[in-house]
Amino acid sequence: MTQQPYTQVQFLDVGEEDSGQRLDNFLMRHFRKAPKALIYRIIRKGEVRVNKGRRKVSDHLQPGDVVRVPPLRIEQPEKLDNSEIPADELRQIEQSILFEDNDLIVVNKPSGVAVHGGGGIRFGLIEVLRALRPLARRLELVHRIDRDTSGCLLIAKKASVLKALHQQMRDDLFEKRYLAIVSGQWPKGLQKVDLPLKKEHLKDGGWHVKVAQDGKSALSYFELQQHLKGCDLMAVRLKTGRTHQIRVHALAQGCPLVGDDRYGDREVNKRYRKVGMKRLALHAHILGFIHPVTEQPMRFEAPLWSDFKRLIEELS
Incomplete structure (x- = not known):
């Protein structure tokens, strides 16, 4: 087990590609090893500030915003090596892809596969996809389904695509x-x-x-x-x-x-x-x-x- 190097207050700038992204999703992208519960807790307690003010988990960020993040002490295993993911897990997810282009991936998620690691889970579907597609550096979940639920899951390959799809969800177009x-x-x-x-x-x-x-x-x-x-x-x-x-x-x-x-x-x-x-x-x-x-x-x-x-x- 190693200590992640998040022991200092950090100030994160929100760029154009992050415009409209929810605060919780923005932080989970920057701190991928942080448990979801930790992200939600520091936001609820007011330890995360946006432009020096408190914000809600669901608040949307705009270009030019500055996000203050408190010191985070996250105990996690050493960085996951792609070779640590069993070959049959990689094969199962690869074979479950229903559609892929330069912008997004649609997967028929198997039951029992978490969408992301954390909470005692070594890796989830998004970590497997990042191992399968190492050149797609901005792979992010567009939405989530329960670990035990199977079926359609959408993943964006670019921040701009993620932003646009989240807007569609807010506009009830999904x-x-x-x-x-x-x-x-x-x-x-x-x-x-x-x-x-x-x-x-x-x-x-x-x-x-x-x-x-x-x-x-x-x-x-x-x-x-x-x-x-x-x-x-x-x-x-x-x-x-x-x-x-x-x-x-x-x-x-x-x-x-x-x-x-x-x-x-x-x-x-x-x-x-x-x-x-x-x-x-x-x-x-x-x-x-x-x-x-x-x-x-x-x-x-x-x-x-x-x-x-x-x-x-x-x-x-």
């Missing part, structure tokens, strides 16, 4: 559709779930998300695709992108997702593990957006992974 298998029978005729969600920190240091009137607005649309034995296959369209939104909205209807070890039913999950579904039955199926450079509409459909497909076949 199309995000998921496939989910919920336990039990979905309430007949229910499609719109409009329930605010709140992230609650627990005494043991963990956290979970719950429906709460003082939470952030969250809107999901569920559409029944197929009745299965003891569960239903649902198509889900998101209008907001809150943490664990689909999982908690489904739970609120009495239909937790199959394989959900945080919000689901342990006995139900055990039953479906016997037929090969050992993970969360949630797949980011479709992703649509406008290409920031060519301005062409882009729409990708991530094929179901074998365990998800097999469960549908077994229960049909």
Whole structure:
């Protein structure tokens, strides 16, 4: 273990390429070894200043801004050597790329692969992609999906592309559709779930998300695709992108997702593990957006992974 050399106050200049980037994303790009929780904590405590003033995690930066960062003591293993990433991990992600050009990459992320390292995870998908594409020096995640969720994930190769795609997300121009298998029978005729969600920190240091009137607005649309034995296959369209939104909205209807070890039913999950579904039955199926450079509409459909497909076949 070595100490990262962030033991002095630093002042970071925001350039044109960083214009419009969220403060948390800006800091995570500069301090890639820093845990997300640390970045959020120093912003919330007011230790990060922008032009000498306090800012929120979600505030957007502008060219000419100066970001003050306090000393960061980050214990991390020695710098990851590309040879430390197992060859089968590199091969799996390479084979999961659905599309790539000079500006972006779309990956059908496998379940169980974190989008980035940290929190005890040696490396995630973004670190694997940086090892696979060493000449693409500005590879950044455009958005995130849970470690146990499979499916479409978008990565930008340039800061200008990242900025443009984030603007599309703010303008509600992204199309995000998921496939989910919920336990039990979905309430007949229910499609719109409009329930605010709140992230609650627990005494043991963990956290979970719950429906709460003082939470952030969250809107999901569920559409029944197929009745299965003891569960239903649902198509889900998101209008907001809150943490664990689909999982908690489904739970609120009495239909937790199959394989959900945080919000689901342990006995139900055990039953479906016997037929090969050992993970969360949630797949980011479709992703649509406008290409920031060519301005062409882009729409990708991530094929179901074998365990998800097999469960549908077994229960049909």
